[in-house]
Amino acid sequence: MTLSFQSMILSGRGVTAVLGPTNTGKTHYAIERMVAHDSGVIGLPLRLLAREVYTRLVEKVGHHNVALITGEEKIAPHRARYSVCTVEAMPRETTASFVAIDEVQLAGDLERGHIFTDRLLHLRGRGETLLLGAATMRPILEHLLPGITVVERPRMSQLLYAGSKKITRLPHRSAIVAFSADEVYAIAELIRRQRGGAAVVLGALSPRTRNAQVALYQEGDVDYLVATDAIGMGLNLDVDHVAFAQDRKFDGYQYRNLNPAELAQVAGRAGRHVRDGTFGVTGRVDPFEDELVQRIESHEFDPVRVLQWRSKAVDYSSLKALKHSLEAAPAVSGLTRALPAVDQQALEHLARYPEVVDVATTSERVEKLWEACALPDYRRIAPAQHADLIASIYADLVRHGTVNEDFMAEQVRRADHTDGEIDTLSARIAQIRTWTYVSNRPGWLADPTHWQEKTREIEDRLSDALHERLTKRFVDRRTSVLMKRLRENAMLEAEISVNGDVFVEGHHVGQLTGFRFTLVAGSEGTDAKAVQGAAQKALALEFEARAARLHAAGNNDLALSSDGLVRWLGDPVARLAASDHVMRPRVILLADEQLTANARDHVVARIERYVNHHISTVLKPLDDISRAEDLEGLAKGLAFQIVENLGVLFRRDVAEEVKSLDQESRASIRKYGVRFGAYHIFLPALLKPAPAELITLLWALKNDGLDKPGYGELIPILAAGRTSVVTDPSFERTFYKLAGFRYLGKRAVRIDILERLADLIRPLLQWKPGTTQRPEGAYDGRRFTATTSMLSILGATPDDMEEILKGLGYRADSVTAEEAAAFLAKQDGTPAEASAAPEAATEHVEADADDAAEPSDADAAPAETASTQAELAEAAPTEAAPAEAGGEEAPAAAQPEEPAEPKPVLLWRPGTRQDNQRGGRHQQGDQRRGGQRHGQGEAREGGRKGGAPGRAKPQDGKPGGQRKERQDRHERHDRAVKFDNRPPRKEKPIDPDSPFAKLAALKEQLKK
Known part of the structure; x- marks a missing residue:
């Protein structure tokens, strides 16, 4: 280590490293130590976590004493004593008495590591400096910061491996972790269908949307959280189980398996305070090996050996000098030069733009260019596209001193729409976050306050719309409210509307049709039994009330349809089935088991009474002749055949019986409306649509004919007054006769x-x-x-x-x-x-x-x-x-030519x-x-x-x-x-007892 480089690294004296796994209370400890000083600065890895710590500090010391500074947000009360920042937004130097940096193990991250490394090496509080992170940082911190004090804190609860489970069988209060937005959305959709809904947390969401989704989970509206590894960075959640749906991620450069320490960081979200937690995998991931499980449960991981580093000594004398200084290699072991981050990649592109090279000719302009390159790539677009946006902003800063407000207004206007689906809103939020960052950069805008308020308002509106879309897509509000009430062991209130809609706790859960209750689609999850149980309490009373109303109902409230269903006020309550007597079909009640005892008997009796009355009314001639007691001998047998054939006999089939009937017997049968025709013995009163339809139904019940071709299709023809019709060979032949038609080849x-x-x-x-x-x-x-x-x-x-x-x-x-x-x-x-x-x-x-x-x-x-x-x-x-x-x-007929x-x-x-x-x-x-x-x-x-x-x-x-x-x-x-010219026929002797003897004799005399 050279003297010049050593002078750039501050001493470890006065620095305390509080290290340990998740759920050790490190962040809480830092907040308590911070408010013990008259001033302080704390740096956190996420804007979301910074918001949480800011809220907790405001509760302790008041909002006028706390500032919130991130790349996209700035709340700075006059003379605020405490500042909560993202690590990137922390000041390079401070006079605050207290400084804390959270999640310092991120100094080894390929993308952001060099920023954490810079802060832990060069930023100190006057009275106390805390470095918070994983225990894997102890060797490298002791190596780089001689004299540092290390305090290791044990986990307050135990973390246990629960093996592999299907997503739909995961316990309540579970977090399912995946590493792509598509996979997160797919899992959330599955949980919504099977378990009622899930909250969604991704790094790409705005902090406001993530907060709203986390609140949805924390307040118990949903029992499941689907997230990326963003939940591993300090989010305080009441999670009992963490399930990994993936164990590979793209780290910005390549797809790779998560190492044990990264898995433990996420799995450690399970358990809260002294409540134990579990972790495992879903059916899509191979079960963890025993060695890996043992390391996660005991928090034994390989130490961090190198930290990502980028030179702090930046040379702004020229573009070339700036690039060269950024490429400097560290002279201390334990540090490695970081790969080019987003800002350095943008600089590489801009250094090839002639218009940028022509302008960046002074140290001030080169420094301004490097400042512009710090613009985060929220949109996750290609480096060249991101460089184009920076070039436009830089050109305005150099030529006009501020960003062109017309250009700014047009970009903001494009993002100011709350319509569209999840992906569209996410893209607009990423776009507006870019301009929120621009509005918060000092000196970049002529009226920064206006644009800070404007962009914040739009981002909040878009975030709320995105939260609404996520909730609408991935949360079944009905199920979530019911589950929350069930967890509270509350009695669910159920009610039934006049049209049969069943509501539990104000949410539509099913439909009561007649005496059958059907749950709405999507109620197959674990709450189905609870919902059905709550509904049945209301249904039990409703069934009894309906049974009483049906028992007292008039015949006009009941109807028998051509499909064999008996309907009460439009709802099916029974269906007919065949019995031994074609005129007396069986009644099968359509009702749930909750309709029991006397109520069920009353309903069945009323329906049977209606069916019998309906048949005897519509088919009165047939019913009368079936009950006739004054018919005897051949007349009674002929009447039986008429009933068996539902009112129509071919005369040829009973020719002998008809010839054998005397006039008295014929008169007795004719009294019941029977007509002795030349071709048929039939009841003319039945040749109407209503009797014909009922006759067809009775025959179909007896002969399994409801599904046979032609059923019910001939009745409209009869109702239309058609005297004959072209036959359809595909129809069941008997239907023609039942409808009152005689089938005669191609025509009936x-x-x-x-x-x-x-x-x-x-x-x-x-x-x-x-x-x-x-x-x-x-x-x-x-x-x-x-x-x-x-x-x-x-x-x-x-x-x-x-x-x-x-x-x-x-x-x-x-x-x-x-x-x-x-x-x-x-x-x-x-x-x-x-x-x-x-x-x-x-x-x-x-x-x-x-x-x-x-x-x-x-x-x-x-x-x-x-x-x-x-x-x-x-x-x-x-x-x-x-x-x-x-x-x-x-x-x-056409006129023939010949x-x-x-x-x-x-x-x-x-x-x-x-x-x-x-x-x-x-x-x-x-x-x-x-x-x-x-x-x-x-x-x-x-x-x-x-x-x-x-x-x-x-x-x-x-x-x-x-x-x-x-x-x-x-x-x-x-x-x-x-x-x-044949001889006359031999005359037959005239029966003197015949009533027509005199008439026959008179006819013979007239012939002569």
């Missing part, structure tokens, strides 16, 4: 409309040539043609009509238009030219199928036929025209018994196959076995086929003429 027709069709067909088949004027559509008393009236009530096209009639079991005979006209002319006694087949009939194409269905109602009573319209007046909505009723409008062969006329006749039996089997098989081959192979087989003979299609384009077709037509015409 409403049941009552089919019976009206039967009423139109029956006179055409009963007409006898020569007895009266031929009705429209009648042909020869045995066959008929489709008429406009038929198309109108069906809402169908001629092609649809052909499909419908075939589905009903009618057989088609084809004749040419000329043959039909000649035959009708003969029947009507008019010239052939004046007679023509009905227009509707001429539009038909030849039938190619032999599908069959049930026979026409030859056994229907005359009273039934005559009263068709009266019986359906209430059940059937007003029919629309074909286009309005859902049928496709027949396209206008004469085309006239289309054949289809003459429809009832199928024979053999046709009907075979057709019935075919139709049933076709229904089971989904209607994909309706009227194809079965029709051809039926034609070969005695139905309409097979023939070639006119559309096949084969001349031979057309000639064969015309020949077949002539043969069928000849057979029809011979059939008309």
Whole structure:
């Protein structure tokens, strides 16, 4: 050590080093010693910690006696006796009686170490100097400062290793440590979702924001703190456990593992005063090795061997001389030249700027340049960008003596916005901190007071906004308040709003729907049971009150929806399920277990009473006939089948039973609204939307049909008054019948409309040539043609009509238009030219199928036929025209360029018994196959076995086929003429006991 260099290092006499691990009370001791002197200066590593110590001193000696001086803030009361500073802001020389420097082990830090080294070597108090830090500093301090007094203080509590735990399983009052902002935010988000929220502390946050976040944790609003190693620098926190989520960090130069002393500095935040603390790792970090754990627990670390150093003897004679003096090497062992810090890196860049080199020509200007280079890089931008900002400021200082206020105002204005998210606000805070530093530099601004107030106001506003964003993103206020109340062992107050919202301590925790309580999303953490328990206390009384209200509720307050749910005032309270009787479904209550005993029984009984009443009201005809006691024998059996089939029977399925019924039995069944139609035995009153919807629901419950395709989609069609509809092959076939439609191949027709069709067909088949004027559509008393009236009530096209009639079991005979006209002319006694087949009939194409269905109602009573319209007046909505009723409008026939062969006329006749039996089997098989081959192979087989003979299609384009077709037509015409000339049928004897005997005798006399 040379004499000149030794003279720069002050003696260690009068200096006391108070060393020891965390939680030894070193800072508290320094404050107590400071106020024992008439004046003093204390340097702290963080602005945040400086603020904390300043507050504690103000409480002891008053705010007028304490100054706060940092790079960004200056509170300097007149004649203040004590100064609290960051280490960088400490004066180079002082006359204060007391000087203290905290966390002196940072003298070994690569980035800031040289500043701490300078202060502990060269700054002394007149009466007392304290150096506070880790015990690892003892050898180097004793080496550099001969005569120093060292006092080691033991830790007041024990620090123990707790191993590895998942983040979501960490105990309350834990701090989770990571070393990047992204990782800190990710962990905080995870804790918010699982445990209610966490406070966030990063070095990049402004001191005001960090204070607010620390207060959030300290006041118990959250139980977790996620932070970087910034918490290791003197922050006094009530932390019970420290968990390392990372053990590597970027130190400004490289990524490296933390050494044992650094891990201990952070882990030492666990425990407070005499309360023991624990430390460990999360699942993302390998468990600590036993040796490392032992060293942390016993505070045994390698001593600091060298301190970072930069020459204090700075030469301002020129830029070159300044750079050379900064690069000087220490001449004392134990010191090492520090790597270029931010200020030195900026100087290296500026020394290459021609405009800076041209200006920095005097020692004063070189010193001003070095002063400008001290501007901290709060924005963490590239060194070249930071150098550009310094160059602008330096140019103003040299040319105008102060920074241009217009430039300053523009920079401040850009940062003065509180909108945006966390990253945006953090960037604005870093920007405004730069200008806060500028405003606090002596001599840099013409009106520094204005700008100090302005920048401080903006930084505070941005800091508050950032704290709000952090809290909103990472803290669930509801859960945090509840957890705080639970820790206080307070009784949680719960209430329920009129719309079912459940609040605990004023926070929305769930929703009560009917008799079921659901916690809101995000309530799955450890507080869920406590919250639910508090809510259940209020729910128990509410359930009883609701049960009483439901028990007394009117039927208008209850509703049964198409999904099988029973709703009370809109909320589901029960669902229906199948039972042994289709008209009596089971009621399954939808309620939590808290609805018990009599209250539950009352609710179930009321819902069952409503369901039974609703079914018996909407399906009154079906309910009445199911309960009929005056029906006997075959009538009772037929009524049972009607109920089992929910109001609709195909007549063909019960043909024998119907024939066997006498008039008295028929009258007894008809009294309950049953209609004996030509094709169906049904209850017309059920062919309305409300009964049809309920019938469909009951069937779906019995047959697991709620999810089958087509469920509920046919009811709107029925409500719209559609008389027929194009079928959808994907729908469950039964739904058509339940909705009141008869499935007939490509089209489904409403049941009552089919019976009206039967009423139109029956006179055409009963007409006898020569007895009266031929009705429209009648042909020869045995066959008929489709008429406009038929198309109108069906809402169908001629092609649809052909499909419908075939589905009903009618057989088609084809004749040419000329043959039909000649035959009708003969029947009507008019010239052939004046007679023509009905227009509707001429539009038909030849039938190619032999599908069959049930026979026409030859056994229907005359009273039934005559009263068709009266019986359906209430059940059937007003029919629309074909286009309005859902049928496709027949396209206008285009005029052919060349004469085309006239289309054949289809003459429809009832199928024979053999046709009907075979057709019935075919139709049933076709229904089971989904209607994909309706009227194809079965029709051809039926034609070969005695139905309409097979023939070639006119559309096949084969001349031979057309000639064969015309020949077949002539043969069928000849057979029809011979059939008309057949001998009369043998008369059947008249039963003298029949009520219709006299009427039958009168008819025979009229024929004769």
